[in-house]
Amino acid sequence: MNEWGWPQGQGTLDDPYTPFLAIDPATVTANIGRLRAHLDGLGVTLRAHVKTAKSVDVAALLYDGGPGPITVSTLAEAEAFADVGYRDIVYAVGIVPQKLRRVTALRQRGVDLAVLLDSVEQAAALAAEGTGIPALIEVDCDGHRGGVRPDDPVLLDIARTLVDGGAIVRGVLVHAGESYHADGVEELRAAAENERRCAVQAAEALRAAGHDAPVVSVGSTPTAHFATDLTGVTEVRAGNFVFFDLVMAGIGVCSTADLAMTVVTTVIGHRPDKGWILTDGGWMATSRDRGTARQRVDQGYGLVADLDGDLYEDLLMVDASQEHGVLAIRPGSTAALPDLPVGTRVRILPNHACATAAQYDRYHVTEPGSRTVTAVWPRIRGW
Template sequence: MITTLDDPQTPFLALDPAIVAANVRRLRSRLAPLGVTLRQHVKTAKSLDVARLAGDGPITVSTLAEAEAFAAAGHRDIVYAVGIAPHKLDRVCALRDAGVDLVVLLDTPEQAAEAGRRGLPALIEVDCDGHRGGLRPDDPALVHVAAALRGAGGEVRGVLVHAGESYFAAGDNALRRAAEEERRAAVEAAGVLRAAGHPVKVVSVGSTPTAHFATDLTGVTEVRAGNFVFFDLVMAGIGVCTPADLAVTVVATVIGHRPDKGWILTDGGWMATSRDRGTARQRVDQGYGLVAAADGTLLPDLLMTDASQEHGILSMRPGSPHALPDLPVGVRVRILPNHACATAAQHDAYHVLADDGRTIDAVWPRIRGW
């Protein structure tokens, strides 16, 4: 029996692998002339199948559950890019004992002492834009942490920077500046560590926006990016992609109408889309997402404007010249998400489209938990 987008019960997550492949080609062809390795961040898709579509190679993970699942599938070169909590080191060591070159991240002397005591290699987290953790390149703690790590028996593998603020840097110039700032911080920190006598093999930078806008990566050895496989409306809003580049959509069914309010109700609520409202901070607020017909054609100015747990409300963008489309009860629509990482996390699997954009020819599971 052939399954199409009309068959699975809604809501569910549809994945267009042709779009993923195009997104991957775009980033890989950008990075190749810059002389860096792509270390894809598997936190967005959390899928062995999507990682394979992205060309495999070294990976970044956001949880040890991801590291364990990818290790079980044969991956051997993994960076765990969240500052290590000491109680997780047993699982790190178990993976390393099994032959996986799993590298941890840290930025405090306490973490360095614990990781060093286990003889682990670590990247030191460096901050370039005040987004969350990491040490500034000129912070004397940088050398102290490196010394604590080596002194306790660990290995200073290198430095890692993530320009998290680039998600709010709209426009080509701002994105190029964010990429250069990320590179500069990483290279400067690597220089400080080398000057203090520490070998620095890895100089790792990355975020989906900066990976697409860096023009010079001198001194950098690898670029991390995760969201790029799927993209989303936040990325479209800052000019990194267009809505046509979005690879995952939530398929929902119309279950009612409120003509008095100009609403169409669906069975796709925040349980299916997540509560992420990333575009609310952008120039154009896309609500909970743009709405397309089942064939993928965008319905002009129709937005998912509100969400309950299992209800979505679709209505027209304020000021739109278009009329509310006629979508009878039972018709399916596809919601383009604000934030692919958050939306995909609401689902256990991807329904994978064939080349015709209608037939579903595989179901790919996602890795869950921590």
């Protein structure tokens, strides 16, 4: 038993206390292979975003066990990956002065950690740190979040402030966040091309002003998969693709069979008068993320499969309280509610892998088509 009361590394998916998170490395490996083949064909490097899996064990599947270039969403991830030998890391959340001491500490350990910024004030703070920290300038391609537009003169002001202070203009970084709301192949291809064009335009503006700007970084799981031309781009960031989820399946980036991560829960009761099956997996087990609510097909809190991974016809997790899930047949469907006695274990296919995984401290690792649990892998938590 570990500190949370779970038996560690027990034999099968029938053993750990529910709810728990199961992942299938064979599916992860297939998902990685598919993206890698696509990017190899386009001649760009994969700089995987580890914010989804937050696991050095999952990341080991990315680069044949060795450390490759990665993107992180927290300095805690950077530190955990540095501890196991990763040396090429981009911290892709806008830097603030207070965090520079942790950045500097990592760089002094030999990590080539680059930071992100989109303002002159951040550039001045970085330059004031005085340790030659490389910076990527965030460029906005679709109004989704932060970044400067590629034709905004502040782009050059930022670069000049960096260089004048002794920091380094590593290049530009773009994230096509609006691509998660794309509908159909044509919109996804257009989002990928827009992301590429903005990134290259910004990099060329920097180079015309005399900066090297060697890195042109783009990426989201949808645009990474749907890009057909990445001329001028040097690297692609994507993270969700290792596990995929129902939002990605709804966009059309994968099928439900590609989902490598599921939540295992146990049936705890029934309300036949309401057509409900109750489980011990509520929003604490799945997160509150309902990303598919904005898509054509709302999958509730998730699709439901048996322990072998076979989906029950039109069975959804339709509601959640903290430690209770409600399963019911999709509204409008004529499918029959399956007979699942108290104690039956089911898998929930989640809306959003990043959010669901964040509810857990560890993965239970399985083999495809098997209930055998082969390992327990920890997740990185906190900031």
